[in-house]
Amino acid sequence: MSSTILIVEDHSDLAANIGDFLEAGGFTVDFAANGPLAVQLAANNHYDAVVLDIMLPGIDGYEVCHQLRNQLGLGMPIIMLTAMDTLDDKLTGFDRGADDYLIKPFELKELEARIHALIRRQRGELENSILAIGGLTFDTQTMQVSRAGKSLKLSPTGLKILRLLMRESPKVVTREQIEMEIWGDDAPDSDALRSHLYTLRKVIDKPFDQQLLHTIPGVGFKLCDDSQ
Structure with a gap:
């Protein structure tokens, strides 16, 4: 092609x-x-x-x-x-x-x-451009994210993290995997990832009853609907 x-x-x-x-x-x-x-x-x-x-x-x-x-x-x-x-x-x-x-x-x-x-x-x-978990949808062609019919606005970095977590769901994604996805071999020394994950959680989870983004202590993060 x-x-x-x-x-x-x-x-x-x-x-x-x-x-x-x-x-x-x-x-x-x-x-x-x-x-x-x-x-x-x-x-x-x-x-x-x-x-x-x-x-x-x-x-x-x-x-x-x-x-x-x-x-x-x-x-x-x-x-x-x-x-x-x-x-x-x-x-x-x-x-x-x-x-x-x-x-x-x-x-x-x-x-x-x-x-x-x-x-x-x-x-x-x-080939699978629409990712969907627990009412959260991500169109990877248009880069549009919504949950329960409500459009959500994320930064480019937030979109990269979300795409990785949704693509790997329900598997746990390590901090190192997320840093590699965002920054390659040049991950910052500061805890920039924590800030991006906090912002992501505030957008996709805080306004809703069901939590989708879960922290697995000492391992990493996963995005899944535990109600199913």
Whole structure:
């Protein structure tokens, strides 16, 4: 199955090199040299993945990613490209909805391999795009979450945690598994995960009678309906 990639990069030589390499590998490629054009193209075309530079004219890659996820409701994989390699930069990208992060300079073969892996994972999820547990539903195509008919709003990080917990339900998911899903090998030293789980629990459980998100002391977390 052929895949179409949107490359968002303002350095024309680099964009051309990436495009030529991916086209040689069988991808169809589209280009945007600034943030607003990237959002416009994504709103009007289907892309299987986005390769997104952070430093862009108009609006930066973080804002592009945020608009694709939160305003347009798009769930395609997004790989961020940047020369900024601090942990805070990476966490900002993941929090805005990025799926992967590649530091410049990089090998084109590695970029291609990451794109293939993300698209395979995405297509596997789409085979079962509606996750449902105890009245809680998560449409992984539109990234819409609801419970008992009420729409729920979650951050990109909250959506990643919820998707993992629902996908693995009723199994227990360890803290390490969740951290790997969100941050890869660069999990923060602070207890950021505790904060994200607190916020997630407040959104999906607090307004309702039945608790779905359970803490298993010393092991991890699980999302299940114990009433069934």
